[in-house]
Amino acid sequence: MDLAPLAVMIVDDEAPARDRLRDLLGDIASEQPTQVVGMASNGVEALRQLEDVKVDVLLVDIRMPAMDGIEFAQHASRLTFPPKIIFITAFDEYAVQAFELAALDYLLKPVRAERLANALQKVRKSSNSTRDVIDTIAAPRRHLTCSERGKIHLIPIGEVLYLKAELKYVTARTLNREYLLEESLVQLEGEFPDRFVRIHRNCLVAREAVIGFERSVGEDGGEGYWSVRLNNVPELLPISRRQWANVRAVLGD
Template identity: 40%
Template sequence: MTQLRVLIVDDEPLARARLDRQLAVIDSCVVVGEAANTEAALMQVQNLDPDLVLLDIEMPGSSGLELAQQLSARDCPPAVIFCTAHDEFALPAFATSAVGYLLKPINLEQLRQAVAKVQRLSKPQQRRLEEQESEKSHGRSRIKAVSRRGVELLEVDTIRCLIADSKYVVAHHLSGETILDESLKELESEFGERFVRVHRGALVAVDFIIGLRRDGGNYRVELDGVPEAPLVSRRMLPSVKALITEIC
């Protein structure tokens, strides 16, 4: 198995030393460098081209979140696992496409699992290239999502509806509910052939519509596999009825 080249970024020498010791017992990793701040880390990334960056968030100068955003904009960015003492940055951290979010003191087994996730996500680069080509014409088959377990890849085929909720979108799928850090407009633009808008705050999967049901003076769309029945707006109701007549 090819080893992951790891860069450790933390302003605390003891924290860097602890991570270095833990990585030494994970066969799939080799530490190629360390940095005490984001400026030095960026230079190390450019010089060493690591596969994985273990990144603290609060450091002198620019934060780890700012560095992660810069890294995610690169053509071939390294994977990022945040290692921090603060739990309040989880959502903005995953918005940078981080693979993991670990709280200090870092547990070896949790670190091992996060590293394994990096390997699964980055393993065959050729497959990723093939997926990217497919996405250009058909849209993604999986969407990156945030949960208490960290970042996950949610299969689009399992999603039955997408509901706007404050700043986020909640995907209702066969295994429950998951927060997506993408707008409903962006999702509709990409998946417009598979999801139809029934309300300004709701998209439903066309292939899994069962029918309409009355709810007082309103209508709701019933979907196969999930209890959620999104409300249909009065403006959208005629087109939704026509669609259901066509497919049901």
């Protein structure tokens, strides 16, 4: 039975490497039919292309500028219909072991046609969720992603002042605006422990953004509470009694 072509995107910062992979896909087309629907030089460019095209499998280099393959895979795994991921790497066998759990397969450069065909066959047979696999990666991202009306916004993690859980979303506040993230506050806290500190069950603040604390009077003259003031943020963010001791220990009096 004829196989349906797989929609493939090639992501590599070196043009000759992208061209070689495209040519290899052509060489094995009778065995593993594919259609190259996109080529990108880094993860940021690839995410932009994924806004407009459906991709079955990503062939992704690991070392790239702007956004490397690992972080790109983390973002791609959070798409509504995440593609399967095959890493392309120049690392030797020992170094590659660190990435085995992060993708369906990996190929060592220079890529051989037979090995590429086998990897694509794995894609066709696999029922594993890319989302579940990539979530095993421990390295924190340099960006968060927000999808708005079909467009993917990249939010540099260094620009996020606070993260607040509201209903099923998390609001990420930067100096310029707010973004809605479809991620959990617990997961974000675990991924960025050195960047954010929890001040309330529904709020994490960027440590570097804190400029002081203020004591507020409770409603109807009741017991007061502490709030944190962030640089360039007009509103005060309340600190829960449970978190106050830890916040004071981490951020200072």
